[in-house]
Amino acid sequence: MEELLKGVTGLTWQAGVMFLIGGILIYLAIKKKYEPMLLLPIGFGAILANIPFSAVLGTAEEPGFLKIMYNVGITTELFPILIFIAIGAMVDFTPVLKNPFMIFFGAAAQMGIFLTVLLAIAMGFNISEACGIGIIGSADGPTSIYVANRLAPALLPAITVAAYSYMALVPIIQPPVIRLLTTKKERQIRMEYTEDPAPKWLLILFPIIVTLVSGIIAPMSVSLVGLLMFGNLIRVCGVLEKLSQAAQNELSNLVTLLLGITIGSTMTAEAFLRPQTLMILLMGLLAFVFGTASGVIFGKIANLFLKKKINPMIGAAGVSAFPMSARVVQKIAHEEDPNNFILMQAVSANVSGQLGSAIAGGVIIAIAQMFV
Secondary structure (H helix, E strand, C coil): CHHHHHHHHHHHHHHHHHHHHHHHHHHHHHHHCCCHHHHHHHHHHHHHCCCCCCCCCCCCEEEEHHHHHHHHCCCCCCHHHHHHEEEEEEECCHHHHHHHHHHHHHHCCCHHHHHHHHHHHCCCCCHHHHHHHHHHCCCCCHHHHHHHHHCCCCHHHHHHHHHHHHHHCCHHHHHHHHHHCHHHHHCCCCCCCCCCCCCCHHHHHHHHHHHHHHHHHCCCHHHHHHHHHHHHHHHHCCEEEEEEEEHHHHHHHHHHHHHHHHCCCCCCCHHHHCHHHHHHHHHHHHHHHHHHHHHHHHHHHHHHCCCCCCHHHHHHHHHHCHHCCCCCHHHHHHHHCCCCCCCHCCCCCHHHHHHHHHHHHHHHHHHHHHHH
């Protein structure tokens, strides 16, 4: 009888709070449709992990299946790497190749990462923890998981929830920042875009060259950038269409599902209900704001030197929240001028941000290791 009742007697208010948090994530996924592919399994994983004496985690001697998946997929970094192959197969770099200048917007928006690192250090976190928190500003879930697991595994649950939650809230977070930093006249700037396709040889060479260049400059980024570019090469080569579709669909869906519920299982009350968690959530929000602001400000500065003005709002799409940020920028442009279409320029910046976040992740790891 005692064995049957130990689940009831083991319940605590902390577990109840985590059940509530898990329920909120599931609600946001289903009702609000905020990143349902991730928030739903994360929320359900949090509920599973906080059931007293839950078999899903098991013990150190006999780990449960979620603990095994964590050891196999997160500790070894397998799940984030597989996700990058899938993302690479989904991303079309044609807009970037036709608008190479947009690469600078993808770089500028990564400033949110480094500003947040400095803020985290000022708030008392060590360099590794600060870098793990700062990567939330990449607006890229797999990159956040990869870097946090490397540098601050104890903070992984909070960092992951912050990264994916704020990615889902991009349509709410970015517009006020964009409007604050731009004038109505700037938001109405129109930009030209040609529909001519990029040559196939360029599409094939691009992922190879990017891998070589980024790998030589930032070797720690090869796992992220290299697999991202490998997925893209599968897409553009023209001879692996079935593999490309499998990477975009089956691989992406399956790994995302396993990744979400595994990350959710790390959200135990002991690991999550700490003052640090609130600090991380706050700094994660600031990281998104800093990234959005730095991209927009870069656009405004660039206009001081360009004859043909660019719409500075596209700088906000330089964060890696693809394709949500690009849609947000186009929506605001449409509200200001119904005949203004800057979606493709915003997509160019957004795709550049995807690449920039992967490189920034490697740079962050290298910086942290220099001071360890």
